Amino acid sequence: MMIEYDVCVIGAGPAGLSAALQLKDCSVCMIEREEKPGGILKQCIHDGFGLIKFNAEMTGPEYSQRYIDELMTTDIKVYMKTFVSNINYICEKNIQIELINPEQGMFQIKVKSIIFATGCRERTAKQVFIHGERPAGILTAGSAQYFVNVSGYLPCRKCVILGSGDIGLIMARRLTLEGAEVLGVYEIKDSSSGLQRNIAQCLEDFNIPLHLSETVIKTHGDDRLTGVTVAKVDSEFNVIKGTEKYLECDGLILSVGLIPENELTKEMGIQIDSHTKGPIVDQNMMTSLKGVFACGNQVHVNDLVDYVSKSGEIAAKACMEYIKGNDYEKEDIRIKFDDSEFLYIVPQVINRQNENMNVTFFFRSSRKLRDAYVKIEINDKEIVNKSYIALNPPELQVIDIALGTLSQHDNIKFKINQR
Ligand SMILES: Cc1cc2nc3c(=O)[nH]c(=O)nc-3n(C[C@H](O)[C@H](O)[C@H](O)COP(=O)(O)OP(=O)(O)OC[C@H]3O[C@@H](n4cnc5c(N)ncnc54)[C@H](O)[C@@H]3O)c2cc1C
Structure with missing residues (x-):
């Protein structure tokens, strides 16, 4: 008999851990191919983690341990040393996942939603x-x-x-x-x-x-x-x-360089962004496939783990609404930008049918700039104008904004100008 859960989180790094811990009032399982949870943080014994999230300077293992300790107090089923061999998206809220591990061999689970958090790999x-x-x-x-x-x-x-x-x-x-x-x-x-x-x-x-x-x-x-x-x-x-x-x-x-790990999402036919090499997501980290979310380095390579955790929280919040039946139709507006100004912008699309218009945008400029300002325009009307002493491609920038109601024909554009 196939075991059923509401949500399956794939990957037990900081993105997957923060997502799983936010999923309340639903049955959750986590799949991790390694022996222990924590993802890449297990080997990052230097400090510099958690400055934004916990206002503390921690090592990678210290940061992930906070989440692992909390995970131990929940009834989330964690499958360690478990590999996903196939995912069959039958229809909305009916996804079958084939798994393999040394204890159970091959087995299947059935879920309503997936949150991908598989991180990235090195070139x-x-x-x-x-x-x-x-x-x-x-x-x-x-x-x-x-x-x-x-x-x-x-x-x-x-x-x-x-x-x-x-x-x-x-x-x-x-x-x-x-x-x-x-x-x-x-x-x-x-x-x-x-x-x-x-x-x-x-x-x-x-x-x-x-x-x-x-x-x-x-x-x-x-x-x-x-x-x-x-x-x-x-x-x-x-x-x-x-x-x-x-x-x-x-x-x-x-x-x-690092490349987001997306073999599974590609096999499922999920749309991939050529700039980030990760899935195209909306403001809730929902991919182009309804009910399938992605977060962390799998979506784009973050330089701070705090933002990775934040993206997991955003995905989990929307996933819970989806499980409760508060679905929204896929009616996405693509964010426009010039490649010569931005390396990428995430989310790449805004779903105008969804109530959540408080959007956290992550972006990188395509070159080094001093005294620059980033503008967001809706139908050529400026809604954000944020100044930066310096913009540098290695430094990920974050802007939180309330977008308000959008119509199908609205045009959202990011621009960079220099003083
Ligand atoms: C060397 C290094 C140094 C860093 N230094 C800092 C720093 O100083 N400060 C800072 O804030 N951030 C730092 N970061 C960034 C931060 O650690 C990462 O952004 C963060 O770990 C990414 O989290 P994640 O959960 O998206 O991915 P990961 O941590 O990579 O976790 C992904 C998990 O998914 C699992 N997985 C993948 N595919 C599958 C599958 N098919 N089935 C099951 N499981 C799967 C993996 O085994 C892994 O456990 C550093 C990163 C690296 C690599």
């Missing part, structure tokens, strides 16, 4: 076209972090970090503290993709050089990495001949 060397063999010693920053912080292994003695994303910056400091020599961080772009606070605290404080407009073009070594060749690039990322330099090292740590 690999293959995806950034580095030539050479595939010797041991080339690993993503998240894998290096897992080795050092969870397994207690030092994966290299002398390394180069490719890409200046936050995980790479954090690992530059972590590996230095553990006794490895970090030769430098090499970034192909002319500016870092990490937060300014991480450049100061993780590189400058440890005298680790940041090489902008430089990249790794070749790896050397058969069984184990013996070195890499780095070179300068021009504004179109073409290698500048004559600038090649060989660096002897036994580790190449990749911090070249």
Whole structure:
């Protein structure tokens, strides 16, 4: 017999945990493929989590433990070490999920709604076209972090970090503290993709050089990495001949971006945004499929976990209304913006049939700007004009606004101007 729940939350990271804990008066199950809940926070033992949500500076495990402790007091059914193999959306409020785990083998559950919270995965060397063999010693920053912080292994003695994303910056400091020599961080772009606070605290404080407009073009070594060749690039990322330099090292740590994990949503035919690589969601984090919600890094890569938790709460609140029968027809208005001004805006659509018009917008500018202001216009009429001392693509911005009633023909547009 198929077990039935009202809601299934897939992924027990901070997004899934905050969503599950908000779901009151309905039966809930959580599916997590790993052995323990907490998601990526389990390996983030540095501080800097929870500044907005709890007004406290916590480590990743401390932040997630607050949610896990609360989870233990609820009757939410948590399936650990459980993998989703297939989802069959039969019709509204009738979704069948096929699962597999070592204890129960293959089994099915039936739910009315799903909240996806599967996080994101790291880009690999293959995806950034580095030539050479595939010797041991080339690993993503998240894998290096897992080795050092969870397994207690030092994966290299002398390394180069490719890409200046936050995980790479954090690992530059972590590996230095553990006794490895970090030769430098090499970034192909002319500016870092990490937060300014991480450049100061993780590189400058440890005298680790940041090489902008430089990249790794070749790896050397058969069984184990013996070195890499780095070179300068021009504004179109073409290698500048004559600038090649060989660096002897036994580790190449990749911090070249994160991609929202969306195999399951894609298989279900849920619409994906080409800017975020995550599902298109409305103001309630509902995807293009009615009754299916998504939150956290699966929707777009957040830099602060506090916003991840917030998106889980928004999804859960709307999901409860959906379970109670307060459904709304899918009548979405697409947010318009210029690609040259914004990398992305979430939510991508506003459902005008829904009562909740208090919208939290998350956005990133597409380039560095000083003294800028962001305008939101409805039918060319300005409803928000917010000024910023600086806008920087690595820094996610948040605007809360009450949109009011919208008609089918309304046109919502985001703009950036500079003073
Ligand atoms: C290295 C690193 C450093 C960071 N530093 C900071 C910081 O200093 N301060 C800060 O505020 N934020 C930081 N962040 C950001 C923050 O940790 C993340 O934004 C947050 O963990 C994302 O939460 P999530 O729940 O969306 O995803 P995750 O934490 O990735 O959780 C997703 C969960 O879903 C599970 N899952 C995925 N697919 C399936 C499936 N098919 N079936 C079952 N389960 C599945 C995964 O196993 C995982 O447990 C950092 C992130 C990283 C990676």
